[in-house]
Amino acid sequence: MRIMVLGAAGMLGADVVRVLADVRPGASTTHQVLPRTRNDWDITDPMACRADITAIKPDVVINCAAFTKVDDCESRPDKAFLVNGEAVKHIAGACQTVNSRLIQISTDYVFDGAKGAPYREEDTPNPINVYGRSKLKGEEYALKIEGSLVIRASWLYGRNGPNFVDTILHLAKEKKTLTVVDDQFGSPTYTSDLAGAIAKLVQKELTGIIHITNSGVCSWYEFAREILKIAGKEDVSVAAIKTTVINRPANRSQFSALDNSRYISITGQPLRPWPEALAEYLVG
Numbered sequence: 610m611r612i613m614v615l616g617a618a619g620m621l622g623a624d625v626v627r628v629l630a631d632v633r634p635g636a637s638t639t640h641q642v643l644p645r646t647r648n649d650w651d652i653t654d655p656m657a658c659r660a661d662i663t664a665i666k667p668d669v670v671i672n673c674a675a676f677t678k679v680d681d682c683e684s685r686p687d688k689a690f691l692v693n694g695e696a697v698k699h700i701a702g703a704c705q706t707v708n709s710r711l712i713q714i715s716t717d718y719v720f721d722g723a724k725g726a727p728y729r730e731e732d733t734p735n736p737i738n739v740y741g742r743s744k745l746k747g748e749e750y751a752l753k754i755e756g757s758l759v760i761r762a763s764w765l766y767g768r769n770g771p772n773f774v775d776t777i778l779h780l781a782k783e784k785k786t787l788t789v790v791d792d793q794f795g796s797p798t799y800t801s802d803l804a805g806a807i808a809k810l811v812q813k814e815l816t817g818i819i820h821i822t823n824s825g826v827c828s829w830y831e832f833a834r835e836i837l838k839i840a841g842k843e844d845v846s847v848a849a850i851k852t853t854v855i856n857r858p859a860n861r862s863q864f865s866a867l868d869n870s871r872y873i874s875i876t877g878q879p880l881r882p883w884p885e886a887l888a889e890y891l892v893g
């Protein structure tokens with residue numbers, strides 16, 4: 610298959626390219642992978658987007674590009690809606706013209722967290738910040754075209770971008786006590802595992818929405834403690850604080866874990882538990 614990956618220099622995009630382009634003996638795929646970064650074209654440029662996609666006519670376009678700085682989206686809503694919403698409209702339009710299948714990456718932050726249990730694909734989104742609202746717009750544009758798939762993920766970390774795991778390890782070098790919120794719950798997800806899951810789904814005629822995360826749910830506080838434990842930094846303590854104590858520009862869902870039943874029913878197995886994936890990220 611010819612697969613174009615947008616946002617290929619980002620944290621998830623780089624792993625998607627690596628996994629799909631894996632040509633080692635025994636690797637499951639022999640795809641032609643066409644990575645695209647901001648240096649190739651800006652996804653908010655409709656002409657450049659259309660020119661490239663319609664010239665290449667990929668079988669699949671995976672859009673990992675996004676404006677992902679959740680707090681910055683509050684002060685730059687125009688940019689958030691342009692990159693996470695309108696750009697997806699152009700990408701979807703170009704895909705439709707040449708019958709390319711669009712896989713759009715989205716987020717747990719389309720939900721408000723009020724359910725208090727893992728969200729299923731059919732649950733009604735109700736984003737509580739600009740980032741979530743702009744990503745929901747992107748989902749809507751992607752789902753308007755036939756054959757498209759929206760993959761919602763959560764709490765990503767990986768080798769190719771700044772993330773919570775690296776931040777905790779960095780802070781642990783400077784401080785003996787870290788403060789982390791214990792009243793927001795979700796599922797930490799390793800981009801390498803998510804990329805593997807995406808590679809499995811690429812060849813399936815799946816449409817609509819699917820939730821994919823590593824298994825299990827924790828708070829940011831529990832996540833931080835596990836990071837320090839695995840990294841052998843248990844001399845650094847973690848103090849639990851409440852979200853109301855820290856003043857961040859964007860509201861955060863208190864419970865944004867995603868129910869992976871659809872993914873499990875299609876592939877036969879869940880992604881591994883988040884502590885296992887974290888251990889691989891930290892110690893290999």
Ligand SMILES: NC(=O)c1ccc[n+]([C@@H]2O[C@H](COP(=O)([O-])OP(=O)(O)OC[C@H]3O[C@@H](n4cnc5c(N)ncnc54)[C@H](OP(=O)(O)O)[C@@H]3O)[C@@H](O)[C@H]2O)c1
Pocket residue numbers: 615616617618619620621622646647650651652653672673674675676677692714715716717744761762763764765766769770
């Ligand atoms: N990070 C998370 O915790 C998380 C959780 C759930 C879902 N997601 C979703 O997962 C996907 C991947 O996220 P990620 O964490 O891998 O994000 P990321 O590391 O920020 O990567 C996004 C990439 O998109 C590029 N990009 C941004 N605006 C662009 C534009 N106008 N034109 C071309 N490229 C542009 C960025 O380039 P620059 O670096 O040059 O801006 C970057 O390389 C996104 O859809 C995100 O919404 C992320």
